Amino acid sequence: MNGSIWDRLGLERTRETRAVRRAYAARLKITNPEDDAAGFQALREAYEAALRYCETGFDLSGVRFYYESGPDDDDQDDDGDDPGALPDRPENAGAEPSPTGPLAGQADHPGASPAANPDARASQDPGPVENRPDHQAALAASRQRLLALLRAEPAASSSALALALEDMMSQPALQGLDSRSDWEFWLARTIRQEAPRSDPLIHLAVDALKWRRHGDGALGRAVDAAFDRRDALEFLRDLRLKRHPRHVAFLALSGPPPRSVLSYLFRPSPLGDLPGLILRLEEDFPSLQEDFPHLEAWQAWLEVPRLSPAALWAAILAVPVSALACLFLAPGASPLTDLGLALSGGLAVLGLAFAWLYGIQTPRRRWRESWQWRAPAFVEHGWAPAGGALILLAAALPVSPWSLLLLAIPGLGLSAWAAIVGEMDRREDDTSWWVRMLRANAYYLIWIALLAWRGPPAVHVMAPALLTGAVLSALGSQSLLDFWCTRLGPVARRAGASALLTLVGLAGALLFLNGPEPEGPIQGLVIALVAIAVLAARPLAETLNTGPLTARHWIGWLGLIILGNLLSSGTPYDLALACGWILVGPTIVGAAALMDAMAESRRS
Amino acid sequence: MIVGIDLGTTNSAVGVWRNGKAELIPNRLGQTLTPSAVGLDESGALLVGMAARERMSTHPGRTAVTFKRYMGSTRATPLGDRTYLPEELSGLLLSSLKADAEAFLGEPVTEAVITVPAYFNDRQRKATRRAGELAGLKVQRLLNEPTAAALAYGIHELGDESRFLVFDLGGGTFDVSILEIFEGVIEVRASAGDNRLGGEDFNDLLVAEMFTRFGKDWGEAAKTDAGLRQRLRASAERARRALTDNATATLSVIWKDQAYEMEITGEVFEARAAALLARLREPVLRSLRDSDIRAEALSEIVMVGGATRMPVVRRAVTRMFGRFPSTAVHPDEAVALGAAIQAGLKARDIDLKEIVLTDVCPYSLGVESTEMGPNGQARGSVFSPVIERNTVVPASRMQSFFPVHNGQRKVTFNIYQGESRNVSDNIRLGQVEIPVPPGKASEVEIQCRFTYDINGLIEVNLNVPASGESRELLIVDDEGPKGQDLAQQRARLALLKQHPRENEANRAALSRANRCYEDYLGDKRDYVAGLMSRFEAVLETQDPLAADHARAELTSALDALEGESYL
Numbered sequence A: 001m002n003g004s005i006w007d008r009l010g011l012e013r014t015r016e017t018r019a020v021r022r023a024y025a026a027r028l029k030i031t032n033p034e035d036d037a038a039g040f041q042a043l044r045e046a047y048e049a050a051l052r053y054c055e056t057g058f059d060l061s062g063v064r065f066y067y068e069s070g071p072d073d074d075d076q077d078d079d080g081d082d083p084g085a086l087p088d089r090p091e092n093a094g095a096e097p098s099p100t101g102p103l104a105g106q107a108d109h110p111g112a113s114p115a116a117n118p119d120a121r122a123s124q125d126p127g128p129v130e131n132r133p134d135h136q137a138a139l140a141a142s143r144q145r146l147l148a149l150l151r152a153e154p155a156a157s158s159s160a161l162a163l164a165l166e167d168m169m170s171q172p173a174l175q176g177l178d179s180r181s182d183w184e185f186w187l188a189r190t191i192r193q194e195a196p197r198s199d200p201l202i203h204l205a206v207d208a209l210k211w212r213r214h215g216d217g218a219l220g221r222a223v224d225a226a227f228d229r230r231d232a233l234e235f236l237r238d239l240r241l242k243r244h245p246r247h248v249a250f251l252a253l254s255g256p257p258p259r260s261v262l263s264y265l266f267r268p269s270p271l272g273d274l275p276g277l278i279l280r281l282e283e284d285f286p287s288l289q290e291d292f293p294h295l296e297a298w299q300a301w302l303e304v305p306r307l308s309p310a311a312l313w314a315a316i317l318a319v320p321v322s323a324l325a326c327l328f329l330a331p332g333a334s335p336l337t338d339l340g341l342a343l344s345g346g347l348a349v350l351g352l353a354f355a356w357l358y359g360i361q362t363p364r365r366r367w368r369e370s371w372q373w374r375a376p377a378f379v380e381h382g383w384a385p386a387g388g389a390l391i392l393l394a395a396a397l398p399v400s401p402w403s404l405l406l407l408a409i410p411g412l413g414l415s416a417w418a419a420i421v422g423e424m425d426r427r428e429d430d431t432s433w434w435v436r437m438l439r440a441n442a443y444y445l446i447w448i449a450l451l452a453w454r455g456p457p458a459v460h461v462m463a464p465a466l467l468t469g470a471v472l473s474a475l476g477s478q479s480l481l482d483f484w485c486t487r488l489g490p491v492a493r494r495a496g497a498s499a500l501l502t503l504v505g506l507a508g509a510l511l512f513l514n515g516p517e518p519e520g521p522i523q524g525l526v527i528a529l530v531a532i533a534v535l536a537a538r539p540l541a542e543t544l545n546t547g548p549l550t551a552r553h554w555i556g557w558l559g560l561i562i563l564g565n566l567l568s569s570g571t572p573y574d575l576a577l578a579c580g581w582i583l584v585g586p587t588i589v590g591a592a593a594l595m596d597a598m599a600e601s602r603r604s
Numbered sequence B: 001m002i003v004g005i006d007l008g009t010t011n012s013a014v015g016v017w018r019n020g021k022a023e024l025i026p027n028r029l030g031q032t033l034t035p036s037a038v039g040l041d042e043s044g045a046l047l048v049g050m051a052a053r054e055r056m057s058t059h060p061g062r063t064a065v066t067f068k069r070y071m072g073s074t075r076a077t078p079l080g081d082r083t084y085l086p087e088e089l090s091g092l093l094l095s096s097l098k099a100d101a102e103a104f105l106g107e108p109v110t111e112a113v114i115t116v117p118a119y120f121n122d123r124q125r126k127a128t129r130r131a132g133e134l135a136g137l138k139v140q141r142l143l144n145e146p147t148a149a150a151l152a153y154g155i156h157e158l159g160d161e162s163r164f165l166v167f168d169l170g171g172g173t174f175d176v177s178i179l180e181i182f183e184g185v186i187e188v189r190a191s192a193g194d195n196r197l198g199g200e201d202f203n204d205l206l207v208a209e210m211f212t213r214f215g216k217d218w219g220e221a222a223k224t225d226a227g228l229r230q231r232l233r234a235s236a237e238r239a240r241r242a243l244t245d246n247a248t249a250t251l252s253v254i255w256k257d258q259a260y261e262m263e264i265t266g267e268v269f270e271a272r273a274a275a276l277l278a279r280l281r282e283p284v285l286r287s288l289r290d291s292d293i294r295a296e297a298l299s300e301i302v303m304v305g306g307a308t309r310m311p312v313v314r315r316a317v318t319r320m321f322g323r324f325p326s327t328a329v330h331p332d333e334a335v336a337l338g339a340a341i342q343a344g345l346k347a348r349d350i351d352l353k354e355i356v357l358t359d360v361c362p363y364s365l366g367v368e369s370t371e372m373g374p375n376g377q378a379r380g381s382v383f384s385p386v387i388e389r390n391t392v393v394p395a396s397r398m399q400s401f402f403p404v405h406n407g408q409r410k411v412t413f414n415i416y417q418g419e420s421r422n423v424s425d426n427i428r429l430g431q432v433e434i435p436v437p438p439g440k441a442s443e444v445e446i447q448c449r450f451t452y453d454i455n456g457l458i459e460v461n462l463n464v465p466a467s468g469e470s471r472e473l474l475i476v477d478d479e480g481p482k483g484q485d486l487a488q489q490r491a492r493l494a495l496l497k498q499h500p501r502e503n504e505a506n507r508a509a510l511s512r513a514n515r516c517y518e519d520y521l522g523d524k525r526d527y528v529a530g531l532m533s534r535f536e537a538v539l540e541t542q543d544p545l546a547a548d549h550a551r552a553e554l555t556s557a558l559d560a561l562e563g564e565s566y567l
């Protein structure tokens, strides 16, 4: 498609619409759409560009026209963050004739006279109603009333607004198609421009006028803007609810950021998922940014990576507290060694906090910036199978302090690996990870603790393995999630879920084959299988909404069975106890599933 | 020879471009409109048109009507002991129309332009195309009905520069198109419509009215009785037509040998129809907006489709536009005549050299995309249009997309047609997958090009500039909805026994008499019985001349009895 639009039309540059149309029509007889599709498309493109030029005086032949621009296009691309959506829609800068102008000009169209119509029956019809001047005047007056209400001091009640809107909608002038279109456009724009005063009108208008998103033209965009505002308001309303996951962040964002380290340390309220909230506001609800005056200050504040107040407190207090504890609680051979121990304990906590910040966070950032996209899949995801292997190894090893040590060191290394490559979260400077990890894995962690406390020796060594599984899955969940979502098709995903359930089922079967015997290698193998399932369960549960069949419920259930089995030592009484556990298991799983489902339906 | 066929919900018609003008082809009964009805008689032989329509209430299990409403679906209609898909029924109807055209033109007809409602989606269009192939017709073009009507109207207005709106309310579908004529170019500016709105819905209204009035007396069994329902519909149709010319009309039906009658006035009917009439507004508004033409700027409102004869519809249109619609074209014939003109255009007829028609695609085409929330949770199933609705065709548009995740290795494109933001409300057309080089998601561009050709064929091309990888998808499916192939379907239809063409008129008259017999009680019934036995006696003599004479007598007697038979 080369050549200027004027060449293609065979015309000198002109702003005369008639000439353009004549040229187009003449060319069309040669480049018939029936047999020359490409030629026709080029011609059509030129024609549309030329028409646009006639209208605006801008030669925009290089630009594709998907949308016309409107005066109310505050440059907000509503698809913003969507990587699957279209980023490149050039908006042309032409001025749009505003259909919201005064209506006086329309009032002088008398409509066809019935006598001119050959159809005699038609003369029974009620005459033209669209352009009766009195109707138009009434509509204009009704518009003014609504505007006055919106701008009144003090603000009008929402019921007054609703009444005013209803009054407008019953105006006979709106029977006419043109007045109706103009009016809807006016309303959509007013709603957007008079926000937040006009907010109560949005729901009413959307319902009553059956507005739909993604319309065309100026009206479509105005309606879209109104919809955006409505969604934003709904989001804001939800944020105010205590149970909203970002409620805490919302409270923090409502105030200014802490100004010094001290005020940070002594902040009465936690930050919650503040970066997530800000991102959401920026990308999904730009119209809400005005509702948060401290937004920019917070953004600047969040630029700098920091430890969370809790981590800072732990680091600061670790040394004195452990010193005190060692001095008073466990008097040893000499006060000096006690002091040394205490100091090293405290320093270890301090070291951990900073190791997290500089040993994990910083490498992780660098990793992502520089070479993640070129890294082989093994580096990105290898920690998961390696973790699985380690857990199996733990099951095979005899119980001894050495084996514990042997497992602990690679376990730590694996955790660091998972933490660095597997984004646990989209945010880098978030230090509350362990809190969330604990919360997400509370189910397993409780019974890991129970096993460590009550279980037989073989299980003691397995408890760290289980812990490894939980920690790994928490640290690497994002990476695994990506893996499930992008590398595996739905079939493989479903197969993965079935494999997981099979694994758990296998563990259960092994357990029963083993009988009430509380110790032995089989017991260890069972726990290892469960630990591996733990590792894979979280991302799977997120990608596959299988309801009550979600793997983690099964794991929880199986854990309870194992516990029951452990607690019973073969006597009839204990066997009954185990059976009891087995019955209790499904009940608990059922209840958990029910609660999940309820939470889900409340959310949607 | 290419013919133009208006394949309607209630009536179909065939036209041809000959000697510099479009004309309609009469069927074997000498009428230009053929009822869109297909049935089997007692011997299992095929009946099409009037003969089938008249048997609808007497033999509901062996007759099919309004199947166009289900075009593109897998809804199976039982006819005798077999079931048929809507496209197969349409295929049977089309073969009968084809036979009529061949008899009239005296030469084989192998190609056709078939009209479809502008608002038919891709699936419905493909089913129509298959119906044509089943009838042995090569479908040269699927033409939008309002565009066809506009051609029929515009061919006489070529000298002027004008913009007009075609308002097509037929038996089952409603279409609105806005057109512009200048310098011999007929350009469709926008189309909108409602696939499920037409005269039949107004009939349903009256049927429901009868049920609320008499439902208690009739009892439960009446609710599921197909015969009763058909008789009610027929009576509703007659009453509705009567309301076109009179202030009141009577609905009557016989149930369990008792007659029930209900009088309905125009006002009551209008009040009941308010909800249906309101649905006429939305597509009109939409087409005006899409074409960016103000209602005032339209020079004419052209009404086509039989249902626009209803005064309530005319009044609604008058109220909407603030003026009276034009009656310049024949509401029943315009579409078929337009199809004939298109057939002429297609055949490059010399008389049509100076005319070019450009049409638009009525639906948006696009892909399913994902929106990412801030925490990486994906809000999937969002529709991103690539070719917006009412783009002039043939058209080709490109848009860039990006993978959802960093390091993603392949991207799946699901292709949809529709207007809803939520893809599940749109029609899925196909799927293509393309591998992409891993990298930061926002840097891996995938160019997606949609091409919509003049026959409504859709092609999707994907291209990743970074790797040079490309994929292509041509959206065609020559398979029936259940995976049967065309040959198989055709073989199945060929099994049906055909009647000789000559006897068709007599059969239609007998069907009608039979229906009348069931519609009446007492004296009138006896009278019809008498007419029938007299006619049958003449038929047995096998004298064609006498039969024609007797048939004319029977028809006029029945006309006198129940008012003119409707098509």
Ligand SMILES: Nc1ncnc2c1ncn2[C@@H]1O[C@H](COP(=O)(O)OP(=O)(O)OP(=O)(O)O)[C@@H](O)[C@H]1O
Pocket (backbone or CB within 6 Å): B007, B008, B009, B010, B011, B012, B068, B145, B169, B170, B171, B172, B173, B174, B198, B199, B200, B237, B240, B241, B242, B244, B304, B305, B306, B307, B308, B309, B310, B331, B332
């Ligand atoms: N005189 C009349 N008064 C009222 N309605 C009428 C009249 N004549 C025809 N109709 C209605 O017009 C409808 C049929 O119109 P038409 O033949 O245009 O439809 P079609 O082309 O078969 O259907 P479609 O275009 O929807 O596929 C029927 O519903 C019929 O009731």
Ligand SMILES: [Mg+2]
Pocket (backbone or CB within 6 Å): B006, B008, B009, B145, B170, B171, B305, B335
């Ligand atoms: Mg029609």
